[in-house]
Amino acid sequence: MRIDFDPVQCDRDTFYRLMTATVVPRPIAWVSTTSAEGTDNLAPHSFFTISCVSPPVVQFTSVGRKDSLRNIEDTGAFVVNFAPEPLFEQINATATDFPRGVSEFDAVGIAREASLRVKPPRVAASPVALECELHSTVRLGDSTVVFGRVVHAAISDDVMVGGHPEVTKLAPLTRLGKDEWGMLGGVREISRIPYAQWRDGEAQRPEG
Template identity: 50%
Template sequence: MSMPSGSVSPSPRVIYRPGEEGVNSYGLLTSIILPRPIAWVSTIGADGVGNLAPHSFFSVASASPPVVSFTSVGRKDSLANVLATEEFVVNIVSTDQLEQCNGTSAEVDSSVDEAALLGIALEPSDVVAPPRVAGSPASIECTLHSTVEVGDSVIILGLVQAITVQERVLSGRHVDAALLDPLSRLGGPQWGTLGEIRSLRRPRPEDVLPD
């Protein structure tokens, strides 16, 4: 049984070439690669000052061993702290934390602890030294696996040491996406919520191959 193919009305395309005058590649990419999950990264600097900042270039890099990645666009405080201590926590941002998370995106001096500044409650992590956000529905405690420099950015790969999930977002042993209620980043100043959730079984070979 062949699967039906979707169709859209044809439309002319506008071509943007990176490097050409007036082309904002970053703005275009972040407006079309979406929604992007948010790594709300908590770290501690070598001087003991905490840092909490959102990063929307975030994903899973490896299943076994479990490794997650986030990208520092430029030499951000999160990167400096991870390089110094080799530990960090990725906190998942729920919808009710929008204002707090957005507040931590302000580019304040590295001597400022964003969580303390904005009154964001933290709690001790289970394995690593950086604390996690107390209100975050799930967190991923990591040690540094490696970094990769790409252009003006650095990809940080974190070896997962512990995953903590609040019981309220669990359905049995599984995380319920609707209860997790994660925020995402869209283009410009826009943020996204989960919206409609659709379930679709992954097709078997016989579902897509011709009879």
């Protein structure tokens, strides 16, 4: 038995809570920007993913017109800082609805680090920073999808193993429903099955 939900019949917040509780876990883009007036902004956005590989493009969604979106529209640049478990409380604190003109870096006490290719600063304690130039935006109802071309990536050598970022060292935070956050938990590894092996009966077929 299933319970049916019609987005036309539900109010906006009810269906929003339903989607954010079922589209999980969601990676977090901890987005730093600088306003046209020079104020540094920092905010987490959990509608975030990779859009393209060549050129490298990432995207996040601003639900409503938040300072991150306004600053990017005005300046054309932002940084996606990785959101790791040890910075859980600081990440949550930067989601506070501070008035425009207040820097979350300063209000929360987060150290900055200069970026290489763009003006907005990185979060010094974050292990990964993707410096982005604005590619484009798409308005969808009450939200705006922001696409950023990655022009530089800076990764701490503390999280690298054999030249590759190691997920257990990154310790990513994710967003779930309500006020819930997720941590890495168990990791499983499995290779994709080449069709030639599948066709020739060499592959171990999944049960069920």
